[in-house]
Amino acid sequence: MSLKKTLADVLAKAVPGEEVTVAGWVRAFRNQRFIALNDGSTAENLQLVVDPEKLDENLLKQIGFHACVRARGKLVESPAAGQKYELQVEEVEVLGDNPLSEYPLQPKRMTMEFLREHAAFRLRTQTLSSVFRLRHGLGYAIHRYFHENHFYYLHTPIITGSDAEGAGEMFRVTTLDLNDPPRTEDGAVDWKQDFFGHPTNLTVSGQLQAETGALALGRVYTFGPTFRAEKSNTPRHLAEFWMIEPEAAFFDLKDDMDLAEDFLKYLIRYALENYERDLNFLDKRLEQEERNKKKEERRPMGLLETLNFVLEHPFERITYTEAIRLLQGSKPYKKGRFQFPVEWGKDLQAEHERWLVEKKFGRPVIVCDYPKDIKAFYMRLNDDGKTVAAMDVLFPGIGEVIGGSQREERYDLLQQRMMEMNIPQEEMQWYLDLRKFGGAPHAGFGLGFERLVQFVSGMSNIRDVIAFPRYPGHAEF
RNA sequence: GCCUCCAUAGCUCAGUUGGUUAGAGCGGCGGACUGUUAAUCCGUAGGUCCCAGGUUCAAGUCCUGGUGGGGGCGCCA
Numbered sequence: 001m002s003l004k005k006t007l008a009d010v011l012a013k014a015v016p017g018e019e020v021t022v023a024g025w026v027r028a029f030r031n032q033r034f035i036a037l038n039d040g041s042t043a044e045n046l047q048l049v050v051d052p053e054k055l056d057e058n059l060l061k062q063i064g065f066h067a068c069v070r071a072r073g074k075l076v077e078s079p080a081a082g083q084k085y086e087l088q089v090e091e092v093e094v095l096g097d098n099p100l101s102e103y104p105l106q107p108k109r110m111t112m113e114f115l116r117e118h119a120a121f122r123l124r125t126q127t128l129s130s131v132f133r134l135r136h137g138l139g140y141a142i143h144r145y146f147h148e149n150h151f152y153y154l155h156t157p158i159i160t161g162s163d164a165e166g167a168g169e170m171f172r173v174t175t176l177d178l179n180d181p182p183r184t185e186d187g188a189v190d191w192k193q194d195f196f197g198h199p200t201n202l203t204v205s206g207q208l209q210a211e212t213g214a215l216a217l218g219r220v221y222t223f224g225p226t227f228r229a230e231k232s233n234t235p236r237h238l239a240e241f242w243m244i245e246p247e248a249a250f251f252d253l254k255d256d257m258d259l260a261e262d263f264l265k266y267l268i269r270y271a272l273e274n275y276e277r278d279l280n281f282l283d284k285r286l287e288q289e290e291r292n293k294k295k296e297e298r299r300p301m302g303l304l305e306t307l308n309f310v311l312e313h314p315f316e317r318i319t320y321t322e323a324i325r326l327l328q329g330s331k332p333y334k335k336g337r338f339q340f341p342v343e344w345g346k347d348l349q350a351e352h353e354r355w356l357v358e359k360k361f362g363r364p365v366i367v368c369d370y371p372k373d374i375k376a377f378y379m380r381l382n383d384d385g386k387t388v389a390a391m392d393v394l395f396p397g398i399g400e401v402i403g404g405s406q407r408e409e410r411y412d413l414l415q416q417r418m419m420e421m422n423i424p425q426e427e428m429q430w431y432l433d434l435r436k437f438g439g440a441p442h443a444g445f446g447l448g449f450e451r452l453v454q455f456v457s458g459m460s461n462i463r464d465v466i467a468f469p470r471y472p473g474h475a476e477f
Numbered sequence: 478g479c480c481u482c483c484a485u486a487g488c489u490c491a492g493u494u495g496g497u498u499a500g501a502g503c504g505g506c507g508g509a510c511u512g513u514u515a516a517u518c519c520g521u522a523g524g525u526c527c528c529a530g531g532u533u534c535a536a537g538u539c540c541u542g543g544u545g546g547g548g549g550c551g552c553c554a
Contacts, residue, residue: 028513028514028515028516030512030513030514030515030516030517031510031511031512031513031516031517032510032511033510033511033512033513034512034513034514034516036513036514045514047513047514049512049513051511052510052511053511065504078512079512080512080513080514081514082513082514083514100504100505100506101487101505101506102487103487103505104487104488105488106487106488106503106504106505107503107504107515108488108489108503108504108515109488109489109503109515110488110489111488111489113546113547114488114489116546117546168552168553169552205554226554228552228553228554230551230552230553231478231552232551232552232553233478233548234548234549234550234551234552235547235548236553236554237552237553237554238554241554242554243554244554339550340550349550349551350549350550350551351550398554399553399554400553400554401554402554403553403554446553446554447554448553448554449554450554451554452554461547473545
């Protein structure tokens with residue numbers, strides 16, 4: 001049995017003289033003779049050559065931008081520049097007419113903001129289709145990398161009974177009637193009558209559950225949707241995004257950093273090797289976009305150049321304490337250009353991270369060993385008693401792509417941190433028990449999938465690397 | 478949540494110190510075209526100048542409020 005061929009199949013194994021049938025959407029129809037056809041399987045179009053005199057006039061009129069057509073004909077070497085092969089059409093059929101006077105898209109450059117308002121159609125554009133093929137490829141490479149390295153894919157819950165993950169505001173999940181919820185005697189909402197018998201939320205992280213996997217299967221990862229009800233209006237945040245969270249037993253912080261760097265480089269290399277055509281298109285697109293910007297706002301390198309540069313150079317690794325020292329010796333610090341204070345104990349702000357990544361080192365930077373008071377309760381306390389074994393991977397342009405840590409595996413110390421940070425112990429007893437019963441040192445991190453796709457595709461807004469973006473005020477479809 | 482910039486034709490934009498009938502390119506529609514690559518050429522129709530108030534003899538232009546969008550910051554991935 002063999003499946004119907006896509007355009008990618010046809011073009012990859014083109015045999016001149018072969019008769020093929022193809023179907024797709026019209027990208028352009030020139031001179032009543034040349035149809036640029038694309039079926040989404042590849043960035044490459046197939047040129048169909050029709051003889052207008054042999055075609056019905058009404059049929060000819062229906063062949064226009066983004067109309068869907070099927071054609072049968074003979075594949076031949078193209079006499080003109082621009083494509084290697086073309087299809088000499090013997091028979092053409094319009095599967096889906098496209099009335100252009102009502103169709104919102106146009107065969108010309110459209111802004112990303114405009115396309116966002118037409119999410120049902122925007123995947124048909126060259127830019128978005130390339131982005132989404134790339135997104136798929138990166139998703140596949142993530143599974144492949146973990147599989148090759150003996151990490152098992154663990155599906156952690158999307159509805160969680162815990163609200164102590166501390167990663168941000170949560171979306172409540174309930175079946176109670178919000179207009180008339182059941183009440184207890186003292187007038188409070190009676191959550192016992194809710195579907196699960198207690199309050200539940202959409203997950204903000206699968207990490208805590210993934211740790212149970214790591215302490216059983218050794219190495220696991222999650223890759224699923226994550227929800228944050230933060231009213232973040234930035235080109236780097238979504239209310240619903242996909243996160244990758246590996247968690248590995250017997251890993252310390254250095255192993256965790258090694259994993260992060262090796263993993264990211266593997267993904268970038270995979271994209272460069274397998275999505276050359278899409279990346280070339282996105283590279284040119286970005287170059288054109290950059291031309292409209294002021295010189296000082298332009299990226300120092302093009303897209304392909306950036307990806308190759310990241311592959312070829314080791315990530316710079318520094319401790320938080322070193323980062324503070326470097327920042328305090330920097331020009332913008334001495335001239336008072338930083339908006340936020342730089343002192344030990346205060347979190348690094350975006351402006352500080354950007355200086356480290358873009359000015360000081362000019363490459364990805366991993367900052368580790370942060371003060372314990374600005375990090376989560378589950379991070380392992382270092383021997384100095386002041387810092388924790390945490391690390392952030394910072395990328396040029398988008399900032400933090402990965403946040404991770406070695407987890408606190410010592411029961412007493414974890415319990416103490418939970419008390420200090422007001423984490424309710426009753427709810428989290430299962431998590432503490434992982435330390436009490438056969439515990440092990442372990443570490444992991446979270447990678448924002450859309451931020452990765454943003455980096456590899458060069459798209460400037462995260463809303464354009466997910467098909468149906470969710471952000472404050474927006475949940476269409 | 479805070480700070481900024483923007484809103485004129487289907488799209489991208491121009492519109493002078495406030496001045497009488499609001500423009501261009503692209504797209505659409507009609508036509509021409511046997512090698513095009515964002516084809517080209519000719520013709521043509523498109524406007525509640527985001528909404529509501531206000532100032533003025535006069536508002537696309539100035540003021541106030543709202544709505545929508547972009548960017549920056551915070552929260553983070």
